[in-house]
Amino acid sequence: MKKQILKVGFDLDGVLLYNPARIIRPIMSFIKRYILKRDLDKFYYPKNKIEKLIWWFLHKSSLWPSPGIKELIMLVKKKKINAYVVSARYELLEKDFTRWINVIDPDKVFSGCFYNNRNDQPQLFKKKMIKKLNLDIFVEDNWDIVNHLKKKTKVLWIYNILDRNIMYEYKFPSLMTVMVYLKQLTINN
Ligand SMILES: [Mg+2]
Known part of the structure; x- marks a missing residue:
């Protein structure tokens, strides 16, 4: 056979x-809300190096x-x-x-x-x-x-x-x- x-x-x-961002996205929204104290829906531009790095990771990092x-x-x-x-x-x-x-x-x-x-x-x-x-x-x-x-x-x-x-x-x-x-x-x- x-x-x-x-x-x-x-x-x-x-x-x-x-996609690593998929895993860290809930953590990031927590950081944004409680640590950076940003409004989640507002357009937000990263200011310092670390913020820029996080931003890049969340939005530009491909899979x-x-x-x-x-x-x-x-x-x-x-x-x-x-x-x-x-x-x-x-x-x-x-x-x-x-x-x-x-x-x-x-x-x-x-x-x-x-x-x-x-x-x-x-x-x-x-x-x-x-x-x-x-x-x-x-x-x-x-x-x-x-x-x-x-x-x-x-x-x-x-x-x-x-x-x-x-x-x-x-x-x-x-x-x-x-x-x-x-x-x-x-x-x-
Ligand atoms: Mg799928």
Whole structure:
């Protein structure tokens, strides 16, 4: 019997790309409100060096590849899984999307990379792609989207500190731990 390679789809932002600002944002709004005593909604220009640095970090820091990408590429190269990127990013982010795909997958080992080029609702786009690509597993960080997709396929959820108390069977703190799980799952293949 020909072995079935597991088809795994990955979201981009918050899954393959890591955004540190996402974690520190609640801390920053606390600092702004209680320490800098700023009105959160007012336009605010950073004055000193530290404020400037924080400002840059919050607004200009782009994401970087999540730890675990190397393990993911290895698993694909060993033919344990077929990997797809399915991002709900809209059409206007195409250039940035392509740039990140080249960073993450320089050897072009992914089976396909898709973004939301017709600007559909994110959850509908992902639902459609899961069906079209016949994905066995999808890895997602947005809890609302996990809820939409979990009837369609097995969804591994990467949670953040704010919703860590939500109970869910396939809940992971990071891409790295997802990769440990996938490695275990495919160990006999
Ligand atoms: Mg995401």
